[in-house]
Amino acid sequence: MTLVWSHVALNCHDQRTTERFYGEFFGFRRARTVSLGEEEIIFLRKDDVYLELFHSAVAPIAKAEGDGHAHQGTARHLAFQTDDLDAFLDRIGDQVPVSLGPLHFDDFIPGWRSVWLTDPDGVIVEVSQGYRDEETAASS
Known part of the structure; x- marks a missing residue:
């Protein structure tokens, strides 16, 4: 299967x-x-x-802020990856509300950056550049 x-x-x-x-x-x-x-x-x-x-x-249960809802049983946010976060941000300009960021996560992965946006219905959407899996991630 x-x-x-x-x-x-x-x-x-x-x-x-x-x-x-x-x-x-x-x-x-x-x-x-x-x-x-x-x-x-x-x-x-x-x-x-x-x-x-x-x-x-x-109507929404509550307005999502930052990186999304923290309520159990709800999705926190949708996420997309890009190879050029700055170009994406330039393209959207002020047409889309930013709820958080852009933030840098170089302490975890060099070059990893994310921004969180709000879609027309209040869903938080993350756009990230530079995330990659661990080379030797532990399996469960």
């Missing part, structure tokens, strides 16, 4: 706004739309990563 990563499902106030955000800044494109009568599910894809967008009129 094989298991592979499938997708992350996001609740959105306005699916089209969220779709534009992940399309413009992260390169996602629509892969499929599933009609549910008056509602629809929008699947976005970038390479082998999918985001599934649901409409939700329910």
